[in-house]
Amino acid sequence: MVAVSNESQDLQSTRVVIIGGGPGGYEAALVAKRFGAEVTVIERQGLGGSAVLTDVVPSKTLIATADFMARMDSASELGIRAAGEVVEVVEDVEGVVDLHHVDLQAVNSRVRALATAQSADIRARVEREGARVVIGTARLDGPQRVLVRAAGTSDDEPEEALDADVVLVATGSRPRELPEARPDGERILTWTQLYGLDAMPEKLIVVGSGVTGAEFAGAYNALGGEVVLVSSRDRVLPGEDQDAAEVIEEVFKHRGMTVMSRSRAESAVRTADGVLVTLADGRQVEGSHVLLAVGAVPNTAGLGLEEAGVRLGPGGHVVVDKVSRTSARGVYAAGDCTGVMPLASVAATQGRIAMAHALGDAVAPLNLVHVSANIFTNPEIATVGYTEEQLKAIGTAYVVSTLPLSRNPRAKMTGARIGFIKLYAHSVTGIILGGVVVAARASELIFPITLAISNRLTVDQMAETSTVYPSMSGSMAEVARLLHQHRV
Numbered sequence: 001m002v003a004v005s006n007e008s009q010d011l012q013s014t015r016v017v018i019i020g021g022g023p024g025g026y027e028a029a030l031v032a033k034r035f036g037a038e039v040t041v042i043e044r045q046g047l048g049g050s051a052v053l054t055d056v057v058p059s060k061t062l063i064a065t066a067d068f069m070a071r072m073d074s075a076s077e078l079g080i081r082a083a084g085e086v087v088e089v090v091e092d093v094e095g096v097v098d099l100h101h102v103d104l105q106a107v108n109s110r111v112r113a114l115a116t117a118q119s120a121d122i123r124a125r126v127e128r129e130g131a132r133v134v135i136g137t138a139r140l141d142g143p144q145r146v147l148v149r150a151a152g153t154s155d156d157e158p159e160e161a162l163d164a165d166v167v168l169v170a171t172g173s174r175p176r177e178l179p180e181a182r183p184d185g186e187r188i189l190t191w192t193q194l195y196g197l198d199a200m201p202e203k204l205i206v207v208g209s210g211v212t213g214a215e216f217a218g219a220y221n222a223l224g225g226e227v228v229l230v231s232s233r234d235r236v237l238p239g240e241d242q243d244a245a246e247v248i249e250e251v252f253k254h255r256g257m258t259v260m261s262r263s264r265a266e267s268a269v270r271t272a273d274g275v276l277v278t279l280a281d282g283r284q285v286e287g288s289h290v291l292l293a294v295g296a297v298p299n300t301a302g303l304g305l306e307e308a309g310v311r312l313g314p315g316g317h318v319v320v321d322k323v324s325r326t327s328a329r330g331v332y333a334a335g336d337c338t339g340v341m342p343l344a345s346v347a348a349t350q351g352r353i354a355m356a357h358a359l360g361d362a363v364a365p366l367n368l369v370h371v372s373a374n375i376f377t378n379p380e381i382a383t384v385g386y387t388e389e390q391l392k393a394i395g396t397a398y399v400v401s402t403l404p405l406s407r408n409p410r411a412k413m414t415g416a417r418i419g420f421i422k423l424y425a426h427s428v429t430g431i432i433l434g435g436v437v438v439a440a441r442a443s444e445l446i447f448p449i450t451l452a453i454s455n456r457l458t459v460d461q462m463a464e465t466s467t468v469y470p471s472m473s474g475s476m477a478e479v480a481r482l483l484h485q486h487r488v
Contacts, residue, residue: 014038014359017146017162019138019303020170022049023344024334026122028168028351029131035359039131040162042138042148046116047123050172051344054192057118058111062194063215063376065107066222067440070378072100073222077415102223105198112195140167140304143328166330166358169310169318170351171303173296173336180267181207181292187275188268189291191216200225201289205277207265208293209236211375214248216291217257218377227257228285230277232264237375241388241436243402243422244381248438251379251418260285268292298337315339322365324354332358341368372450374443379419382446385434385453386424397427403479405439409470416440421479423449423459430458430485439472448476459483 014037018025021043032039046053127133136150146167147159175190177183185193191212202225206217209231221227229236229252236252236259237245252259264280274288298317306312309328311319317339324332332354335347349366356363372384391398405411405419419439425432435449452462463480467473 014165015163016040016166016168016355016358017138017164018042018168018170019146020049020168020172020299020335020337021047021122021126021133022051022170022172022335022347024170024347024351024354025049025168026126026351027348028170028334028355029126030129031352031355032166032359033129033131035355035361037166037359040134040148041126041131042134042136042146044135044137044151046119046135047126047133048115048119049170050174050192051347052119052122053115054195056344058115058195059191059212059215059219060376061111061114062107063219063378065102065110066219067378069100069102069224070222074415102200104200104223107223108195108197139302140308140310140331143167143308143310143331164330166332166355168324168351168354168358169300169303169305169326169331169333169337170335170347171299171337172347173298173342175292176295176297178207178265178267178292178294181265181269181277181290183292184270187270187289189289191291191293194291197289201287202226203228203274203287203289205230205268205275205285205287205290206293207268207277207290208295209233209259210239210293210295211237213291213293215376216293218248218252221252221255221257222378228287229257229259230263230265230279230285231259231261234261236261237381240375240381241383241422243420244383244436244438247379247418247420248375248377248381251377265294296336296342298339300337313339320350323357323363324350324366325357330358340366341371341373343371343373346371370450370454372446374446376443379416379439380437380442382437382442383435384446384450385432387434388424391424391433396433398424398433399427399483400424401479401482403475403482405472405475408472408475410472410474411439413470414440421445421475423479423483425459425483430460430483431456432459432462432480441472445472445476448473 016032016037016039018041021041029039029041138146138148141147146162149159183190204220205228206213207230217227217229236249266280267278268290275290277285300316311327313319318333318337320333320338326333334350336342353363375381402420402422406417422436424434432452437445459480463477467477
């Protein structure tokens with residue numbers, strides 16, 4: 001018989017209630033169960049939350065299909081011919097038939113199926129570990145009590161009251177709406193509603209040129225649709241590395257997308273057979289559909305947070321510290337509802353840190369400098385560490401080197417000509433401070449730079465590390481070699 005320590009016994013009697021089953025919530029549940037706590041997860045739509053069901057998983061599945069279409073369009077450059085293809089084709093000649101087209105109903109059916117399957121897998125994992133899952137809604141009744149209403153119960157029935165030693169709020173966010181552009185799920189859409197379309201939009205107007213807007217604009221453009229991107233700023237992806245954003249905007253325009261810079265949308269209304277978007281300067285844009293990608297708002301209203309002593313920021317986000325504690329004792333928060341960084345990976349990290357801290361384990365506080373992020377355009381943009389603007393603002397002495405991807409032999413073999421790798425390093429110590437990768441699958445290529453920054457490696461250490469030839473990662477070592485400083 002194995003003896004159980006007093007610490008284990010205490011943890012087994014610890015009651016953990018998690019409100020929200022997205023990445024922050026379910027990752028926290030798994031950590032809590034490993035410590036032996038009693039865990040209940042309340043999620044209103046399905047495990048994985050919006051990240052799995054309506055946001056990250058479905059959007060990246062759709063984008064993967066668009067990427068495949070883009071590769072098919074350039075296959076002839078590699079010498080690939082479809083059966084019966086005419087090699088020399090004069091544009092607009094009658095009788096010329098497209099070799100491939102998109103069945104959006106089939107695409108969206110697959111997208112929804114994959115999201116549902118992923119949600120089911122997560123729920124099975126969480127329940128297999130011994131956590132209780134309740135599909136329904138919850139609210140705080142003080143810092144150590146949660147009232148739960150399971151789905152399917154009437155408002156006349158009493159809520160289930162759960163006492164809790166630790167509460168984690170991981171309720172995520174939802175698309176922000178414009179007062180004069182209310183989504184109807186048919187023509188005026190948020191990114192959660194796109195997957196109900198059964199036919200390609202004849203002309204999609206995307207309002208918002210941030211990450212979400214750029215990703216969907218690029219995807220529908222690659223799928224063969226006519227796309228107009230309305231940006232209130234002077235360029236696409238205004239919050240990203242300028243060189244990277246300029247590459248993406250040039251690609252968009254080269255592929256036929258209309259980019260309207262410095263154009264703020266005021267309203268969107270239905271017409272007889274489409275939509276009409278009115279801009280702040282009075283111009284109007286007609287289309288078949290409009291996608292509103294104008295940010296997100298936290299799901300924190302009606303949860304009893306402030307009444308329980310949880311402080312909220314001006315935008316309604318839960319205020320947390322580096323280990324995800326809120327201002328109420330025993331209450332933690334993770335994910336988009338905190339406004340720390342709207343990434344599923346950050347939500348998951350916050351959830352793990354929160355639960356480990358709450359249950360007495362040693363944890364390292366969240367360090368956003370070590371977080372890599374990716375924009376799933378084509379090519380992708382991946383970033384990690386400090387940006388050039390941040391380095392200038394804090395007065396760090398740095399050097400920078402950029403290597404065009406067109407010089408990489410593997411890129412030439414695959415027909416990839418667009419993109420670059422950029423490294424920032426301390427000008428005295430050579431420690432790598434930040435990096436930007438613009439390339440197909442940049443999300444995979446950023447990891448070596450992330451590892452280098454997390455472990456304070458120098459450019460010389462990266463440069464001296466062996467890489468495969470030919471490989472895309474070979475350019476990582478090459479760009480690091482460009483920053484080598486001769487020391488006698």
